[in-house]
Amino acid sequence: MTFLVHNTLTKEKTPFRSIEEGVVRMYNCGPTVYGRPHIGNYRSFLFADLLRGWLEYLGYTVHQVMNITDVGHLTDDDVADAGGDDKVEAQARREKKDPREITEGYTAMFLEDMAALGVREPKARPRATEYIDEMVEMVERLIELGHAYRVGDNVYFDVTSFPEYGRLSGNRIDDLEAGKRIEVNEEKRHPADFALWKSDPAHLMKWRTVFGEHGFPGWHIECSAMAKALLGDRIDIHTGGEDNVFPHHECEIAQSACANGVEMATYWMHAKFLQVDGGKMSKSLGNVYTVPDVVARGFEPRHLRFALLRGHYRTQINFTWAIMEEIRSRLENLDELAVLLSRAKGAEGGDPEAGREHLAAARDGFEAGMNDDLNTPVALAALEQFRRPLLDGAVGSAVASEALEWLGRAGEVLGFIETSEPEADVEIEALIEQRNAAKAAKDWAAADAARDALVAMGIELQDTPDGVVWRRR
Ligand SMILES: [Zn+2]
Numbered sequence: 001m002t003f004l005v006h007n008t009l010t011k012e013k014t015p016f017r018s019i020e021e022g023v024v025r026m027y028n029c030g031p032t033v034y035g036r037p038h039i040g041n042y043r044s045f046l047f048a049d050l051l052r053g054w055l056e057y058l059g060y061t062v063h064q065v066m067n068i069t070d071v072g073h074l075t076d077d078d079v080a081d082a083g084g085d086d087k088v089e090a091q092a093r094r095e096k097k098d099p100r101e102i103t104e105g106y107t108a109m110f111l112e113d114m115a116a117l118g119v120r121e122p123k124a125r126p127r128a129t130e131y132i133d134e135m136v137e138m139v140e141r142l143i144e145l146g147h148a149y150r151v152g153d154n155v156y157f158d159v160t161s162f163p164e165y166g167r168l169s170g171n172r173i174d175d176l177e178a179g180k181r182i183e184v185n186e187e188k189r190h191p192a193d194f195a196l197w198k199s200d201p202a203h204l205m206k207w208r209t210v211f212g213e214h215g216f217p218g219w220h221i222e223c224s225a226m227a228k229a230l231l232g233d234r235i236d237i238h239t240g241g242e243d244n245v246f247p248h249h250e251c252e253i254a255q256s257a258c259a260n261g262v263e264m265a266t267y268w269m270h271a272k273f274l275q276v277d278g279g280k281m282s283k284s285l286g287n288v289y290t291v292p293d294v295v296a297r298g299f300e301p302r303h304l305r306f307a308l309l310r311g312h313y314r315t316q317i318n319f320t321w322a323i324m325e326e327i328r329s330r331l332e333n334l335d336e337l338a339v340l341l342s343r344a345k346g347a348e349g350g351d352p353e354a355g356r357e358h359l360a361a362a363r364d365g366f367e368a369g370m371n372d373d374l375n376t377p378v379a380l381a382a383l384e385q386f387r388r389p390l391l392d393g394a395v396g397s398a399v400a401s402e403a404l405e406w407l408g409r410a411g412e413v414l415g416f417i418e419t420s421e422p423e424a425d426v427e428i429e430a431l432i433e434q435r436n437a438a439k440a441a442k443d444w445a446a447a448d449a450a451r452d453a454l455v456a457m458g459i460e461l462q463d464t465p466d467g468v469v470w471r472r473r
Helices: 039-057 087-095 099-116 132-144 173-178 219-231 242-260 291-296 301-309 321-346 356-371 376-385 387-391 397-414 423-440 444-456
Strands: 004-007 012-015 023-028 061-066 074-076 083-086 148-151 154-157 194-199 207-209 212-217 235-241 265-271 274-276 317-319 459-464 467-472
Touching (some): 023 219, 039 235, 039 291, 074 087, 087 099, 099 291, 132 207, 132 219, 132 242, 154 242, 291 301, 301 317, 321 397, 356 397, 423 459
Parallel strands (some): 023 061, 274 317
Antiparallel strands (some): 154 194, 194 212, 207 212
């Protein structure tokens, strides 16, 4: 099986190949914790989780790291050398709290949402403030190698020292200079240079380092340093939202390549933004929804997980409450697969091998979709089409048993389908077996007891020449 992935760096879909056989090292840019993430933020995090799930399905061991940015992410972050306020500190002032209280509080909410959405735990969730030493070390190395320079207590990356700068985003250094989206700063050698380390006595979260008394890291160097510390100089996949392409990931690529002497990541993958009510969500429209908002409307977090993963991660998808209602009924049908399979598995008589082609179609369709750059619409359609032959009773017991096992694995990748055999059905099957055994042993009292227990559960039995058939009354 070939897993094709779209690489933002090459703009191509190519077969995935890991650096080390059977192992994938993956870094996902996580949230900046100055507010509870909205549902749009989770599209990127769920995409990373889906990717991990699919790699595991394919047999890889995945070393996954997703960071938490708790310092240094400034408000004007669409330019490489961001200006403005530290997002965390600005929120701290609004809430009249200490910045650490802000990051602790919102980190807890983020983790609560992630758990509710069924996101697998990564190997590590590093917080930027815990890796200051590693960042300083990397910045010093960049100065030593001539890729960065100090002006007073500030340190800047020299973009002209890395000719590939702009390869990921398509931005050329000269265009950046000509454009307006650049921070004017007299002390920089080139207007497109960006800060690796900033000095500001008024900053609340600051560290005394070789660069001076009151410094803090730039947002970009944080991820370069944390990825290196936890995954090494070379990783397979780096993900983020489409807004991370420039400047964040462009700058990470430059810093890491220059400091480590090797290319940071083989594949750069980016999830598109979520649209809400057909447009950008906004406070003025009142549609900046969070996970608790969705739950308050009577949906389960897994409905939201389905809604956010139902579209291919690189295509635009929309969120509305009407779509959530559709999701609810689609998920009911998908949940029914395990119920129908469980019943088919327990059915006596008929050809146990019947309907093998339906299982093959479901499995092949699902795998083909996922292998095509995580094309979830194709994968989901294959699962949804598997329901019809089950309703028609076209799947035999042996095939159903195999399908249940496979559905469990597919469900684990997606993370929103109920795939375990319904508890009640397992119990019913067990009682029917007890009754059969008792009858065979001519223990009529025990056989009647089993029958009574089934009747009490609302189960009707019918003895047929092919064995016992049951149904709910
Ligand atoms: Zn990052």
